[in-house]
Amino acid sequence: MKERLFSVLFMFVLALAFTSVVGGVNWVSQERIRLNEETKLQRIVLSVLDLLPAESAGKQEMQLAFQRRIRPLSLGDRTLYVALDQDGTQVLGYAFPISGPGFWGPIYGMIAVDAQVQKILGIAFYRHSETPGLGGRITEAWFRDQFRGKELQVPGPGMRFFYLKPAGTSAAPNELDGITGATETSRRLEAFLDQELKRTIPLLLEQRKLGKI
Amino acid sequence: MAADTAKSLFRKGVWGENPVFRQILGICSALAVTNLMTNTFIMGVSLIFVTAMSNATVSALRRITPGRIRMMVQVLIIASYVMIVDIVLKAYLPEISEALGPYVGLIITNCIIMGRCEGYARNNPVWLSFLDGIASGTGYALVLLVIAFVRELLGFGTVFGHPVMPSWWVPWTIMVMAPAGFFMLGLFIWVAYQFEKPEEKKAPR
Numbered sequence: 001m002k003e004r005l006f007s008v009l010f011m012f013v014l015a016l017a018f019t020s021v022v023g024g025v026n027w028v029s030q031e032r033i034r035l036n037e038e039t040k041l042q043r044i045v046l047s048v049l050d051l052l053p054a055e056s057a058g059k060q061e062m063q064l065a066f067q068r069r070i071r072p073l074s075l076g077d078r079t080l081y082v083a084l085d086q087d088g089t090q091v092l093g094y095a096f097p098i099s100g101p102g103f104w105g106p107i108y109g110m111i112a113v114d115a116q117v118q119k120i121l122g123i124a125f126y127r128h129s130e131t132p133g134l135g136g137r138i139t140e141a142w143f144r145d146q147f148r149g150k151e152l153q154v155p156g157p158g159m160r161f162f163y164l165k166p167a168g169t170s171a172a173p174n175e176l177d178g179i180t181g182a183t184e185t186s187r188r189l190e191a192f193l194d195q196e197l198k199r200t201i202p203l204l205l206e207q208r209k210l211g212k213i
Numbered sequence: 214m215a216a217d218t219a220k221s222l223f224r225k226g227v228w229g230e231n232p233v234f235r236q237i238l239g240i241c242s243a244l245a246v247t248n249l250m251t252n253t254f255i256m257g258v259s260l261i262f263v264t265a266m267s268n269a270t271v272s273a274l275r276r277i278t279p280g281r282i283r284m285m286v287q288v289l290i291i292a293s294y295v296m297i298v299d300i301v302l303k304a305y306l307p308e309i310s311e312a313l314g315p316y317v318g319l320i321i322t323n324c325i326i327m328g329r330c331e332g333y334a335r336n337n338p339v340w341l342s343f344l345d346g347i348a349s350g351t352g353y354a355l356v357l358l359v360i361a362f363v364r365e366l367l368g369f370g371t372v373f374g375h376p377v378m379p380s381w382w383v384p385w386t387i388m389v390m391a392p393a394g395f396f397m398l399g400l401f402i403w404v405a406y407q408f409e410k411p412e413e414k415k416a417p418r
Contacts, residue, residue, distance in 0.1 A: 007279040014274075014286060018293040025297050029304035036307040105315075129314050133248050133369060133389040181386050 040126065042066040045095050048112035048122035049083045076203050083112070091115045096200055100192020103184040105129035107138070107192070113152060117205055123147040135185030146176045152201065160194040161201075217337070219344050226348025232325040233356040234402045239325040243357055244394030246316050250373045253361035255309050256316055257354025259302075263294045264326045265346030268334040270294075272342035275335055287330045288321075295321045325353055360397045364388045 043062055046052040051069055053061050069092075071082045081095040095112040107128040112121040123144050130136045137143055147162075151173055155161055163170075164178035164186040178186030232238040239260075246256045270290045271278075278286050299317045302310035310317070320326070329349050334342035365371055368388030370378030387393050 003279065007282045010277070010279060011282055011285060011289075015289055018289055022293050022296045022300075026300050029300050032304040033300070036304065040307065127311075131390070132252065132312075134386075181389070 039063070042070075044110045044124050044126050045070060045081045045112075048110050048124050049081070049093050049095050050112075050121055051083060051092075075200065075207060078200070080204070093121050094204060095121075096204075098193065098196040098200075100188065100195065102128050102130050102188055103135050103182070104131070107189065111147075111193075111196075113201075113204070117152060117201060117208065119152055120147045120150045130185050131182065135179065135182040137179050137182065138185065138189060143177075143179065146170075150174075150176075152197070154201065160190065161197045162190065162193060164190040217341050217345070222341065222344050223348045223351070226345065226350075227352040227355060230349075231352040231356060231405075232328065232349050233353055233398075234405050236328070238328050239323045239353055240398060242316065242319060242323055243353075243360065243398060244391050245319070246313075247357050247361040247394055247397070248364050248368060248389045249312075250358065250361045250365050251309075252312055252316070253357045254354075254373075255302075255313055256320075257350070257357055259298050259313075259317060260320055260323060260325070260353055261347055261350030263291065263298060263320055264329055264350040265343050266294050267291045267326055268329050268342040268346035269339050271330040271334040272337060272339045283335065284327075284331075287327055291326050291330070292321050325349055356401065360394065360401060363397055364393055368393070 039059055039062070043052065046062065046066055046069075049070075051065060053065050068088070069084050069086075071084060073080045073082055075096060078097055083092040083095065084090065085092050093112050093114045094117070095110055097108065098111050099106055099108045101107070105128065107125055107130070109123060109125040111123045113119065114121055125138045125144075128136070128138065130138065150162070152161065153174070155174070161174065163172075163175045165171075165175050167177045167180045170177045178190075226232075230236060233240060233243055242256065242260075246252050267287070267290050271287055274286065295318065298320070299310070302313070302317060326346075329342075329346055333345045337345070362372065365373075365388075366377070367385045370376055370382045370384055385393075
């Protein structure tokens with residue numbers, strides 16, 4: 001009996017001690033982690049809008065650019081980042097987050113469209129758990145750059161904004177190269193990208209017509 | 214058991230009792246993180262840290278830990294260190310944390326750590342346990358790096374992300390996928406046994 005009581009007490013004290021330490025480390029690093037994530041998000045927003053001072057730009061330079069050129073608004077249930085020109089008067093484009101299921105887990109990304117909402121300025125994926133070297137290649141430049149300048153035409157019923165075709169076979173303006181060896185990732189990406197665009201683009205167009213953004 | 218020295222611990226951890234190719238422990242991550250050397254390297258360093266610290270802690274508490282709950286205690290200790298590694302990577306090395314993604318959390322389930330806590334740290338002093346953790350972790354990291362070297366070289370034509378293969382090189386996609394991890398591990402064990410001294414080979418195991 002006594003031994004059992006000691007076991008329970010021992011485990012309790014040890015658990016308390018270790019969770020306190022982990023909690024402490026977490027608490028100390030929380031602010032840094034939040035800032036890191038914020039910086040990362042800002043960098044993504046600037047990069048899809050093609051406003052990143054330079055790929056190697058320092059943190060401060062990047063944050064300054066973000067403050068000057070980007071105005072965050074909300075659009076439906078998500079944040080809309082409005083990009084302004086140097087003087088802060090003319091709208092250059094809009095960026096908004098997209099997400100959906102990938103093969104191994106959710107994929108989070110950001111997409112930017114021009115001021116007329118007629119073509120894509122850029123796309124990036126910043127959090128995913130796809131296989132490194134296969135599905136994980138969605139973050140590589142060759143894949144993302146295909147989206148640049150693609151026309152955004154609201155598709156007819158039953159159709160999609162964009163189709164990911166087997167690598168090297170994309171021909172039509174609404175087709176892009178998928179990733180070899182990552183058929184599932186390509187397929188799911190195509191599906192959720194389409195869903196997100198269908199949900200956001202009409203809303204964006206409508207808000208724009210109303211002069212709200 | 215004769216008193217261990219740092220040298221004997223390392224000889225055992227890296228070769229004689231190497232966790233990966235001798236004890237076939239921790240091979241889940243040996244398959245998962247060995248297609249890129251950078252990921253493998255950080256994974257190895259994280260594992261060395263967690264194994265060493267967990268070993269030291271388990272050893273420090275070995276006299277007062279009740280035998281019947283020792284597994285619970287070990288899991289708690291290991292999980293705490295892994296969470297600390299995860300948080301620290303997120304806060305100070307966000308890019309690397311990004312690249313490793315879920316693998317850091319999976320260190321908790323790595324059998325090597327618990328194997329060393331249970332098999333060594335439980336009965337040995339703190340300093341030796343700490344060294345034993347480093348030795349076993351190093352053994353793990355080295356094997357994984359060798360496997361990752363071949364997989365990355367053939368699968369991507371790069372080493373640590375630097376292209377080294379000539380431009381006509383066609384990457385072997387199979388090397389990037391999990392089955393290649395099995396092939397490489399099998400080949401590695403075969404080759405490693407070939408290097409054994411003949412007298413050791415005859416000994417029944």
